[in-house]
Amino acid sequence: MMVIILGIAVAVLDGTIVNLALPGIARELNASASHAIWVVNAYQIAILVLLLPLASLGDLVGYRRVYLVGMAFFTLASLGATLSNSLGTLIAARALQGLGAAGIMSVNAALVRLIYPSTKLGRGMAINSLVVATASVAGPSVAAAILSVASWPWLFALNVPLGIAVFFLGMQSLPANRVAPAAGSRFSLIDVVLNIAMFSLIFIGADRLGVREGGQGADPMAWVLLAAGIVVGVFYLLRQRTLAVPLFPVDLMRIPVFALSMCSSVGAFSAQMLSYIALPFMLLETLHRSHIEAGLLITAWPLAIVVAAPVAGRLIGRVPDGLLGGIGMALMALGLALLAALPADPSNLNIVWRMALCGAGFGLFQSPNNHTIVTSPPPQRSGAASGMLGTARLTGQTLGAVMLAAIFSAWGPHEGRGQVIALAVAAACAALAGVFSVLRTRGK
Structure with missing residues (x-):
């Protein structure tokens, strides 16, 4: 389990750890800010497009193998990123890093299911969810600590010894698959x-929707890319429906409790991303807090997750997952609505307890929701379920970022109205996720 924790922590952490260093990277490598952002995008896209293929491969050849090869790629690519002397090589190294991270994330939950007996799986999922949630928000803080004493290449260099250690520990400890692949399983390059x-x-079309130039609307090419993606997606999903064991698990989406859990996850992560980006603008621009004060106030959110996630893990099996997740999302929606309704000059205590309410709600939701996603499919489809877990998270985060870009283009963040609207929309997303979660209690 220590191998699982360390692997998923570095993979999730590297998604946001570079953000703080982007201005310095652009300056040192003589690149524009619009080009430098691809240091982040290359990593995210590589993970998103490879999660499901590598999860399917894990069902066929073993989750252990996919995880270890992914860790090897991640470690070697981290070394390449450390030694990069141009933006092009850094972006290429980050794409390879994303390939390795996809190997780690795609089978992460499937391995947790193998490691824990069914009676204690809830605790294992709670630990896993806690690490993912904490790593998701820890990137800027970890980057600030490293950049205060070292240059940006050290953000990647520290992955190398850790990756080597995790690889060799994983070779000794990770279990092999216990069941044969599902009948009709195959790996199709098409x-x-x-x-x-x-x-x-x-992804690229959604990302470009947030690009405004000269006060104009979104780049028209964004809509072209989105339309092309939808056309390809329709053809792809229709093809998947004809396969015995599809790469995109449409067979699992026919399981109502699985489909509802996926909808809950997308809604929850959309709400989380909307609020994580909007809150710094509110604290710094509207409430005039310093950077240190804003960072400390936001810390109440992940700290509440740390407290709530183990509680949720112990309640799994005693309280229905759908009900527990619904209560968590109701708390998060209430906290976000209260943050949107903050008075003009709130005290730090007024802000902190609202942040903590959001974090506690998310902590109560994530573990039971992930538990349902991983356990509702048959064991031989654990890899596909694990891949969908990560896909739902990244889809929700992308959707949240796109919604925030649209909100800030209509209502600027500097006068304060944009942040309030963003938090209100986030509250609505959390409430919708709670509705989907509660619907699971009606039966499978």
């Missing part, structure tokens, strides 16, 4: 290409 094309076009 499906892999279609999967990559669909997610790439949609």
Whole structure:
């Protein structure tokens, strides 16, 4: 389990750890800010497009093998990023890093299911969810600590010894698959290409929706890319429906409790991303807190997750997952609505307890929701379920970022109205996720 924790922590952490260093990277490598952002995008796209193919491969050849090869790629690519002397080589190294991270994330939950007996799986999922949630928000803080004493290449260099250690520990301790692949399983390159094309076009199109130049609307090419992604996606998903064991698990989406859990996850992560980006603008621009004060106030959110996630893990099996997740999302929606309704000059205590309410709600939701996603499919489809877990998270985060870009283009963040609207929309997303979660209690 220590191998699982360390692997998923570095993979999730590297998604946000570079953000703080982007201005310095652009300056040192003589690149524009719009080009430097691809240091982040290359990593995210590589993960998103490869999660499901590598999860499917894990069902066929073993989750252990996919995890270890992914860790090896991640470690070697981290070394390449450390030694990069141009933006092009850094972006290429980050894409390879994303490939390795996809190997780690795609089978992460499936391995947790193998490691824990069914009676204690809830605790294992709680630990896993806690690490993912903490690593998701820890990137800027870890980057600030490293950059205060070292240059940006050290953000990647520290992955190398850690990756080597995790690789060799994993070779000794990670279990092999216990069941044979599902009948009709195969690895189709055509499906892999279609999967990559669909997610790439949609991700890049959604990302470009947030690009405004000269006060104009979104880049028209964004809509072209989105439309192309949807066309490819329709063809791809229709093809998947004809396969016995599809790469995109449409067979699992026919399980109502699984489909509802996926909808809950997308809604929850959309709400989380909307609020994580909007809150710094509110604290710094509207409430005039310092950077240190804003960082400390936001810390109440992940700290509440740390407290709530183990509680949720112990309640799994005693309280229905759907009900527990619904209560968590109700708390998060209430906290976000209260943050949106803050008075003009709130005290720090007024802000902190609202942040903590959001974090506690998310902590109560994530573990039971992930538990349902991982355990509702048959064991031989654990890899596909694990891949969908990560896909739902990244899809929700992308959707949240796109919604925030649209909100800030209509209502600027500097006068304060944009942040309030963003938090209100985040509250609505959390409430919708709670509705989907509660619907699971009606039966499978």
